[in-house]
Amino acid sequence: YGSTRPERILAEVKRKATRGDARSVVDTIDQYCRHQEWAMNVGDEKGTILDSIVCEVKPRAMLELGTYCGYSAVRIASLLPPNSRLITMEFNPVFAAIARQVIAWAGVEDKVVLIEGPSGDWIPKMKKEFGLTSFDLVFLDHWKDCYLPDTKLMEECGLLRTGSILVADNVICPGAPDYLEYVRGSPRYESKYFRSHLEYTRVEDGIEKSVFLG
Numbered sequence: 400y401g402s403t404r405p406e407r408i409l410a411e412v413k414r415k416a417t418r419g420d421a422r423s424v425v426d427t428i429d430q431y432c433r434h435q436e437w438a439m440n441v442g443d444e445k446g447t448i449l450d451s452i453v454c455e456v457k458p459r460a461m462l463e464l465g466t467y468c469g470y471s472a473v474r475i476a477s478l479l480p481p482n483s484r485l486i487t488m489e490f491n492p493v494f495a496a497i498a499r500q501v502i503a504w505a506g507v508e509d510k511v512v513l514i515e516g517p518s519g520d521w522i523p524k525m526k527k528e529f530g531l532t533s534f535d536l537v538f539l540d541h542w543k544d545c546y547l548p549d550t551k552l553m554e555e556c557g558l559l560r561t562g563s564i565l566v567a568d569n570v571i572c573p574g575a576p577d578y579l580e581y582v583r584g585s586p587r588y589e590s591k592y593f594r595s596h597l598e599y600t601r602v603e604d605g606i607e608k609s610v611f612l613g
């Protein structure tokens with residue numbers, strides 16, 4: 400039987416990355432996905448943009464939608480201030496199982512909570528489950544047609560406060576046109592596009608940073 404791409408990525412991390420060194424896990428995945436087989440991590444170029452926003456915001460409470468192999472969860476967690484928490488949500492149990500091991504190998508498991516299941520089920524119960532008031536920063540990287548409905552659901556559930564920041568991957572490729580139209584057209588958001596490239600390629604892609612104005 401063949402292994403899956405996430406399993407091959409985990410194997411590469413265990414072979415090449417230094418246990419407890421988040422940076423080496425990130426670099427190992429980037430090397431593998433650039434030179435061996437492409438995978439849908441946010442990647443090094445867009446990852447640098449994400450890093451700068453995480454460092455600027457210094458979120459106490461952060462949400463990631465779409466864990467995949469845990470690449471961006473490791474990247475983000477390695478930049479979080481002490482007693483800050485990243486909650487990352489993964490729908491696919493195979494991806495979640497791999498991501499847990501990648502996050503553990505990087506040594507950031509005490510900053511990351513990985514929850515499994517569909518965002519539509521989880522978002523309405525997050526306040527209660529995690530004793531949250533709101534998220535300072537949300538990274539959207541799950542199904543592109545879920546960006547908009549989940550953003551509206553987060554608004555309705557009071558998970559966004561004045562100044563909460565949404566960072567969305569892939570707004571050009573594969574694209575999230577309804578989401579872009581919403582955050583760029585709504586008076587309740589101040590939106591900015593960071594032009595970049597699809598991970599490990601020369602194809603245009605970008606990240607949209609949107610501040611919720613309340």
Ligand SMILES: Cn1ncc2cc([C@H](O)c3cccc(CNC(=O)c4cc(-c5ccc(F)cc5)cc(O)c4O)c3)ccc21
Nearest residue numbers: 439464465466467488489490517518540541542569572573
């Ligand atoms: C509801 N819910 N809640 C949590 C949650 C988590 C998941 C999974 O993690 C999951 C599974 C499959 C796909 C995605 C979205 N990602 C993408 O589709 C993507 C594509 C490409 C690309 C670009 C060019 C190509 F040619 C092919 C793929 C580049 C990118 O960076 C991507 O993020 C996410 C799913 C639903 C979830």
Ligand SMILES: [Mg+2]
Nearest residue numbers: 441540568569
């Ligand atoms: Mg993505």
